[in-house]
Amino acid sequence: xxxxxxxxxxxxxxxxxxxxxxxxxxxxxxxxxxxxxxxxxxxxxxxxxxxxxxxxxxxxxxxxxxxxxxxxxxxxxxxxxxxxxxxxxxxxxxxxxxxxxxxxxxxxxxxxxxxxxxxxxxxxxxxxxxxxxxxxxxxxxxxxxxxxxxxxxxxxxxxxxxxxxxxxxxxxxxxxxxxxxxxxxxxxxxxxxxxxxxxxxxxxxxxxxxxxxxxxxxxxxxxxxxxxxxxxxxxxxxxxxxxxxxxxxxxxxxxxxxxxxxxxxxxxxxxxxxxxxxxxxxxxxxxxxxxxxxxxxxxxxxxxxxxxxxxxxxxxxxxxxxxxxxx
Ligand code: AMP
Ligand code: MG
Numbered sequence: 001x002x003x004x005x006x007x008x009x010x011x012x013x014x015x016x017x018x019x020x021x022x023x024x025x026x027x028x029x030x031x032x033x034x035x036x037x038x039x040x041x042x043x044x045x046x047x048x049x050x051x052x053x054x055x056x057x058x059x060x061x062x063x064x065x066x067x068x069x070x071x072x073x074x075x076x077x078x079x080x081x082x083x084x085x086x087x088x089x090x091x092x093x094x095x096x097x098x099x100x101x102x103x104x105x106x107x108x109x110x111x112x113x114x115x116x117x118x119x120x121x122x123x124x125x126x127x128x129x130x131x132x133x134x135x136x137x138x139x140x141x142x143x144x145x146x147x148x149x150x151x152x153x154x155x156x157x158x159x160x161x162x163x164x165x166x167x168x169x170x171x172x173x174x175x176x177x178x179x180x181x182x183x184x185x186x187x188x189x190x191x192x193x194x195x196x197x198x199x200x201x202x203x204x205x206x207x208x209x210x211x212x213x214x215x216x217x218x219x220x221x222x223x224x225x226x227x228x229x230x231x232x233x234x235x236x237x238x239x240x241x242x243x244x245x246x247x248x249x250x251x252x253x254x255x256x257x258x259x260x261x262x263x264x265x266x267x268x269x270x271x272x273x274x275x276x277x278x279x280x281x282x283x284x285x286x287x288x289x290x291x292x293x294x295x296x297x298x299x300x301x302x303x304x305x306x307x308x309x310x311x312x313x314x315x316x317x318x319x320x321x322x323x324x325x326x327x
Pocket of ligand 2: 177178179242284285286287288289290
């Protein structure tokens with residue numbers, strides 16, 4: 001009898017599998033390198049989860065793209081191309097834009113996705129500079145001021161019931177680069193099991209902890225070297241960094257980055273990077289851009305509204321943290 005019980009127990013333990021770590025990398029979404037890491041009992045189980053995640057990421061990528069047409073219908077490029085007219089869109093677009101409108105109000109217009117007409121001039125200057133560095137130039141100041149006249153949420157009609165969007169000014173444009181990646185990462189991560197980590201460039205979303213309860217380790221880039229500034233333990237949270245070392249170009253020896261101050265219409269100079277940790281990846285993405293653009297005290301007040309924490313790196317390398325960062 002004893003022998004039988006021991007055999008049954010052994011047999012039972014024999015069935016218990018230790019989840020293994022798997023990883024998948026994609027280069028075709030959100031203009032960045034995307035890595036999904038997860039623990040699963042088999043490669044087949046992980047592959048099925050990864051396949052679903054990739055499909056969803058592609059859907060959001062196409063919907064939120066402002067530079068390319070989407071294969072299956074209208075996207076944000078369509079809204080921009082058809083400025084002046086109402087465009088029928090997927091509800092995921094109206095939901096994103098409602099979130100962006102709230103972000104505009106919460107940040108007192110520092111993070112404003114209707115700045116597209118201005119941001120496009122900086123985007124085009126960067127593309128031209130990277131293609132032909134000898135003729136690199138910053139956008140013309142008068143052109144930037146003229147573009148600014150075609151910005152503001154007063155120019156965007158969002159009909160959530162009819163799922164239509166209309167830029168009322170034919171020269172207005174949307175650019176959701178400050179928010180879309182974190183927003184999509186959050187929606188996609190909601191469909192993942194616990195024990196998965198989705199890394200979309202500088203946007204990381206951790207679903208739960210690792211098997212056994214250990215936290216994930218997330219590295220924060222040193223803005224002034226190719227190494228890490230530090231690593232932090234993360235469980236069930238998003239970590240997003242905005243930095244002056246991302247998407248840069250050089251004119252006459254001076255580097256220009258991609259986060260534009262809506263008042264000066266030039267790259268913001270307050271910080272080298274800002275990292276935000278928060279339960280919501282959409283909020284973390286929005287906040288990292290906002291805090292990059294705001295004086296630190298105002299940024300700290302904004303963090304409180306989202307139960308978020310931040311780490312600021314000043315241009316001289318000085319690191320400061322919000323009160324609850326280390327907790
Ligand atoms: P992030 O890397 O999340 O901080 O977002 C930077 C991106 O947001 C840029 O590449 C632009 O597409 C866009 N962006 C830059 N400045 C602003 C701004 N003041 N408000 C809204 N979007 C912006
Ligand atoms: Mg952002």
